[in-house]
Amino acid sequence: MNREAKSKRKKAPLEGIKVLDLSTQYMGPNVTRALAAFGAEVIRLESIHQHELTRVSAPYKDNVVGVNRSFVFAASNTGKYGISLNLKHPHSAEVVRRLIIWADIVVENFVPGSAKKYGLDYEQLRELKTDIIVLSLSAQGATGPYSRHPGYGFNLLALCGFSHFTGWPDREASVPVGAYTDFLCPWFAIAAILSALDYRLRTGKGQHIDVSQLEISPHFLIPAILDYTANGRVQTRCGNRSSSASPHGAFRCRGDDRWCVIAVFSDEEWETFCRVIGSPEWTKDRKFNTLGGRKDNEDELDKLVEAWTVLSTPEEVMTRMQKSGVASGVVQTIKDVVNDPQLKHRERFQILEHPELGAHICENLAFRLSKCEVEWKRPAPCLGEHNEFVYTKLLGMSEEEFVELLNDGVFE
């Protein structure tokens, strides 16, 4: 690119930011994925001996197991460089040193306390680079009596109170989507990292940030927590009910396991709702006139509403309700989501080519910036795919040194 073309090219928001990603599974990789989407250079470091769990997680391309064939890994690591390094090899320390000097940000999720043995805890990293920003992600925080207890999204969701709040009051708890907390937490960590970067630009100081799923998750339940700490009440799951709306639920529609949600908050919305369903006789019953009355007779009301919804498809119900200004939506399957006209309009899903997965779906983030586009520079890396480029071009190793370390097994 000549100089003129270069100056005309639009800047990416995180251009020039260098991230060393030592994290595994979902949360950390989804933090660095968002940074990569907006121009940060992210190097993901892995071991060849001990595969990152999401590399060996179903589903695989054509159902054939392989470290470069998991859709789970591909969907969390778009846009990054991938290198391999054996942290237990005696010659790895010098390679780590150069990676740290290269990086602005290090993201890690070692079990609290165990980064030290690899020379990778904050104090050690700061000696290599005084203004390094280290983001430590953990299940329950870097300190405290339970900090070393292993936790993954699929069981932390119980510890953090989400299963207690999912399902029906007369039944055992349901599981919200698997590994739920893993997907709630990245955004908080991204906001923290970007704030630390701003702080470093203004003060020249790096820092250590300690975030945990246990301490982010309660932020999704604060009203219920305050109902306990202020009022002594322990709330529990209630299906789809809401204290401020009725009807408020998922109603069966025409078709096989097809559902539509409807939510009526104000009395004005109730009147509109009644008109939309053709003002049948029962809607004139005075007990349904007020929110309190509808709440008191909600089981009966739900059955009456469903007698109407079941005659139509969920798309028809949603369209009729929304046309008149009543909140309503199809309970979409993943197939519906992928084909959703709104998401299509917003280009939520794009297709990327991956050397082993082939064409696969790559998701955008949930926000659009008016002046900056998400740019996926590459699909998720194959294991060790960018070793030569990263070690020689980005870190400046000579060819001889690279080959020597390679033959020595340092990059395994």
Added chain:
Amino acid sequence: MLLHYRVLDLTDEKGWMCGKILSELGADVVKVERPGGDPARNIGPFYQDIPDPEKSLYWFAYNTNKRGITLDIETSRGQEILKQLVTGADFVIESFPPGYLSGLGLGYSQLSEINPKIIMTSITPFGQTGPYKDYKGCDLVAMAMGGFMYVCGDADRPPVRVSMEQSYPIAGAEAAAGSLIAHHYRILTGEGQHVDVSIQECIVREIFMELCFWDASKEVSVRAGPRRRRMAAYQRDIWPCKDGHLGFRILGGRLGAGTLQALTDWMDTENMAGNLKGMDFESLDMSKVTRAESQEWENTLLQFFSRHSKEEIYQKAVEKNMLICPGYTPEELVEYEQLEERNFWTELQYPELDTTIKQPEGFLRASEARCQIRRCAPLIGEYNEEIYGKELGFTKRELALLKKEGII
């Protein structure tokens, strides 16, 4: 960390979390409410169950640290004042229906003329553009349209959401991340921009695994109560025990073998290991196990769990490094030793109620900043004098006049 920045927060409950996060990171967040207060102050639960816009625990939950002022932006004087505030602000967050602010002359393009550096973040049910942009949304609609509900709940009943609003805090958090990405562009170029957040899309990322299975084999996942059902696997994640439930999954290999072995050894001491005894958990691959087989193991485990309390099982899990967690209620979370030891809670002063309420102290620990709760959520118009008087220099008479005209 963000001490130098001012945020104008015009959101209702859909966007409160965004300003809360920015405030915990240090920003000065000014909550702008309509005269009389944000209508979402009428959402419960309420302090001592007294419905009152000054007693909403829902409001208290998500508006800590913010300084609150009132302003009627539908009047021309109100619009002038907002523009005056925007000249001194770095971020504006809002959650009005798309087009509402532009109609008042307060949209991004209009505000960027006054302050080209301003970042405006809009949080709406479906985003600013597209065929559904004007659709009415709420948490239930977002959870349905985002694909979450279809895979959540018992198979013989309607799909469910989580019983507390989840899409709003998720959208607020993603909006905070998006606003700060735009902020870094501003650092590079000096230009602000418009950040357009779709609540529906925030939920779509929650069903990440469903998308992976769809992409791999066009498989449509379905709901299965306490279990997850995918391909051949039909696995429990939630397990009833003597006094509640546990979070646990039968897994072989590196991730799960140690847990299963330790659990089986423990069960064996009570002669309850049954068909789990002697199994080779290292080579166990749950994707190849039939439903009948996993059902048998499930029964053995359920029998054992039914004899033990969740705390008993959790203490053993910690001792033996087993991947098992208890299912906590809000009460148990508040009393959890780990959070207590980490000083996660603060007793926040509510001078008007003459009380303190225990609340989370912030979501992170940072070595260079104290990211914490500095003050409780504001009363209606509590900071009018401080901000309009001291900061914008309005005289007492002007303030009284604005109040009389219902502008503040």
